Amino acid sequence: MHKPDHQTACMHMVQALNQALYDEMSADETTLIAGQDIGRLGGVFRVTQNLLDHFGPNRVIDTPISETFQAGFGIGLATAGLRPIIEFQFLAFMHSALDQMIAHASRLRHRTRGQLKCPLVYRAPYGSGVHAPEHHSESTESLFSHIPGLKVIIPSTPSLAYHLLRQAIQSDDPVVFLEPTKLYRIKQEPNQRPPKLGEVYIHREGTDATIFTWGAMTYEALQVAKIYETQYQIKLMVVDVSTLNPLDEIGILQAAKASGRILILHEASAKGAVGNDIYYLIHRHLNINAKYMRQLGAPNTICPYYQNEHLFAPNQQSIMSAINEILL
Amino acid sequence: MQKMQTKQELQQLLLQLYITQAFDHRAKMLQKTGHIGTFPSSKGQEHLFVSLANHLTINDWYCPYYRDHGALITRGMPIHALFQYWAGDERGNSAIPPHTLPINIPIGSQCAHATGIAWSLKHQDAICLVTLGDGATSKGEVYESLNFAQIHKLPILFVVNNNQFAISTALSQQSSNPLIANKFSNIISTAHIPHGPILEIDQKIKAEITKVKTTRSPLLLEVMTLRLDPHTTNDDALIYRSSKDIELDNTQYPISQFEQFLLSQNLLSAQNIQSIKTSARATVDQAAQHFLNAPSQETNHINDYLYA
Numbered sequence: 315m316h317k318p319d320h321q322t323a324c325m326h327m328v329q330a331l332n333q334a335l336y337d338e339m340s341a342d343e344t345t346l347i348a349g350q351d352i353g354r355l356g357g358v359f360r361v362t363q364n365l366l367d368h369f370g371p372n373r374v375i376d377t378p379i380s381e382t383f384q385a386g387f388g389i390g391l392a393t394a395g396l397r398p399i400i401e402f403q404f405l406a407f408m409h410s411a412l413d414q415m416i417a418h419a420s421r422l423r424h425r426t427r428g429q430l431k432c433p434l435v436y437r438a439p440y441g442s443g444v445h446a447p448e449h450h451s452e453s454t455e456s457l458f459s460h461i462p463g464l465k466v467i468i469p470s471t472p473s474l475a476y477h478l479l480r481q482a483i484q485s486d487d488p489v490v491f492l493e494p495t496k497l498y499r500i501k502q503e504p505n506q507r508p509p510k511l512g513e514v515y516i517h518r519e520g521t522d523a524t525i526f527t528w529g530a531m532t533y534e535a536l537q538v539a540k541i542y543e544t545q546y547q548i549k550l551m552v553v554d555v556s557t558l559n560p561l562d563e564i565g566i567l568q569a570a571k572a573s574g575r576i577l578i579l580h581e582a583s584a585k586g587a588v589g590n591d592i593y594y595l596i597h598r599h600l601n602i603n604a605k606y607m608r609q610l611g612a613p614n615t616i617c618p619y620y621q622n623e624h625l626f627a628p629n630q631q632s633i634m635s636a637i638n639e640i641l642l
Numbered sequence: 643m644q645k646m647q648t649k650q651e652l653q654q655l656l657l658q659l660y661i662t663q664a665f666d667h668r669a670k671m672l673q674k675t676g677h678i679g680t681f682p683s684s685k686g687q688e689h690l691f692v693s694l695a696n697h698l699t700i701n702d703w704y705c706p707y708y709r710d711h712g713a714l715i716t717r718g719m720p721i722h723a724l725f726q727y728w729a730g731d732e733r734g735n736s737a738i739p740p741h742t743l744p745i746n747i748p749i750g751s752q753c754a755h756a757t758g759i760a761w762s763l764k765h766q767d768a769i770c771l772v773t774l775g776d777g778a779t780s781k782g783e784v785y786e787s788l789n790f791a792q793i794h795k796l797p798i799l800f801v802v803n804n805n806q807f808a809i810s811t812a813l814s815q816q817s818s819n820p821l822i823a824n825k826f827s828n829i830i831s832t833a834h835i836p837h838g839p840i841l842e843i844d845q846k847i848k849a850e851i852t853k854v855k856t857t858r859s860p861l862l863l864e865v866m867t868l869r870l871d872p873h874t875t876n877d878d879a880l881i882y883r884s885s886k887d888i889e890l891d892n893t894q895y896p897i898s899q900f901e902q903f904l905l906s907q908n909l910l911s912a913q914n915i916q917s918i919k920t921s922a923r924a925t926v927d928q929a930a931q932h933f934l935n936a937p938s939q940e941t942n943h944i945n946d947y948l949y950a
């Protein structure tokens with residue numbers, strides 16, 4: 315395990331997630347984790363390192379390569395009163411499990427009129443930055459956010475990852491918990507306030523413009539906000555949406571009101587995506603002129619192989635151009 | 643063994659094995675220097691993929707997973723293009739050989755595609771061959787494909803490269819039966835090729851491919867191999883295997899044993915073997931230079947080929 319002083323220590327996201335799993339599994343005996351290569355190896359990214367030694371093979375289960383089964387197995391465990399955490403090696407390999415998530419996990423409470431519940435967490439790394447072949451860089455968070463009954467959570471810093479994962483495990487709903495691989499190994503100081511699952515997290519206050527973002531793009535947005543503050547005394551509010559489903563509509567509208575100039579920033583393409591929901595929400599309630607609203611994401615095409623991944627997701631330069639447009 | 647190979651055939655096979663070996667070796671080096679990304683070496687399994695490709699014609703379909711470098715090269719994929727693919731460069735896949743699917747990454751999914759291809763071959767001469775790892779046999783799509791192929795007697799050969807590991811997961815945690823061939827024998831006809839000398843394995847593979855070609859019925863063939871390198875360049879096998887086990891496996895390196903066999907039986911001279919090795923390395927070096935010197939990809943391509 316990482317250090318016990320995790321509330322204050324500077325750590326990276328893999329360490330924070332590992333600590334969250336350790337703390338939650340220590341605190342609640344009904345929790346258990348299942349996934350591919352999570353035991354001795356500690357997972358391909360080492361998020362589950364040493365958990366097998368601490369909690370044994372009844373609570374740290376190496377599964378065969380069987381994503382659809384893993385998702386359904388978790389539903390069975392949860393229905394029976396346990397709190398499973400199911401790890402998928404990459405988001406793209408979780409897609410075959412969508413059937414179980416849509417047909418069962420998201421609906422169990424609803425279709426039994428509250429008699430049964432499905433408290434489980436589906437964890438997967440996602441997004442660009444690992445230099446692996448095809449299918450290792452996708453940002454399909456919106457697919458999951460489209461499903462009523464599934465919560466979708468994305469942390470943007472190690473300490474948010476720590477708290478949000480613990481809250482996700484404690485939640486009585488099925489949660490899809492997506493971890494930005496690009497941030498896995500970046501050490502960051504802990505955030506001052508803990509986050510609350512279901513609410514936006516304001517990383518930085520500001521009244522000149524508001525950036526709504528999540529995952530690895532939060533990191534880029536914060537860098538840009540620092541540059542604007544130090545070089546131009548322009549204060550950008552950076553809002554980490556963090557819970558993509560259901561959206562924290564009140565929190566989003568409040569943050570949007572603070573500046574009235576909006577950038578919605580995400581790594582995925584905007585086609586059929588959560589960013590549009592946020593745009594529409596703000597537009598409908600606040601009636602902000604379209605020239606003060608921008609949405610920035612990837613082009614609507616297949617994510618290039620890793621050599622040209624950088625052409626895909628927004629970067630600091632494109633973020634700055636978008637900000638400049640809404641500040642005019 | 644049905645028949646002794648001619649000297650020329652032996653030289654040709656050795657060259658193919660050395661090229662695959664040199665490709666793996668060079669790719670690992672290029673990964674270390676940052677020129678290519680995560681790479682799965684086929685060390686210990688080169689002969690399987692070379693033999694599979696050798697006993698098919700180019701009219702037969704080949705559906706690879708990601709460890710099939712030897713088969714792709716043998717089927718005519720330019721080596722520099724294979725480097726490009728592993729370097730995250732789309733141009734690599736534009737050079738896939740005829741009747742060959744691109745490398746498959748989502749485990750097991752290729753079996754369904756291969757079954758569809760085999761359906762289309764029902765009234766033709768060709769067959770379809772698909773490869774997968776032992777870990778892949780846990781995926782539902784694999785069972786579903788075997789079942790369908792058997793119901794409809796399709797001309798398809800499912801080849802399981804049983805290297806006994808799926809990343810860190812040992813076969814005992816992956817399969818209810820230690821023999822993949824037995825696990826599926828109630829669904830489909832199966833065959834099993836144990837560890838052994840390269841020439842013997844080659845002849846057995848040839849026989850099984852011939853069987854599918856003549857009976858035009860499906861078969862699952864399990865071939866026992868050793869994974870002598872970690873799963874990929876990203877993996878550290880020492881976390882889940884003892885160094886002793888790994889060393890022991892390495893003493894069984896099939897290509898080294900083949901060299902010993904050729905020498906001890908006076909089939910090829912040491913000088914002859916050396917010159918084949920040198921020529922294989924030169925071929926791969928040249929391809930690596932080609933790969934390294936190629937202009938980088940245009941950046942305006944990312945919307946190309948998305949729709950017809």
Ligand SMILES: Cc1ncc(C[n+]2csc(CCOP(=O)(O)OP(=O)(O)O)c2C)c(N)n1
Nearest residue numbers: 403407747748749775776777778807808809
């Ligand atoms: C559907 C899916 N799940 C997980 C992965 C991640 N993954 C890549 S290789 C691998 C192990 C495959 O083992 P095996 O089938 O035995 O083939 P080997 O790599 O040993 O040749 C896994 C789990 C994947 N590529 N696809």
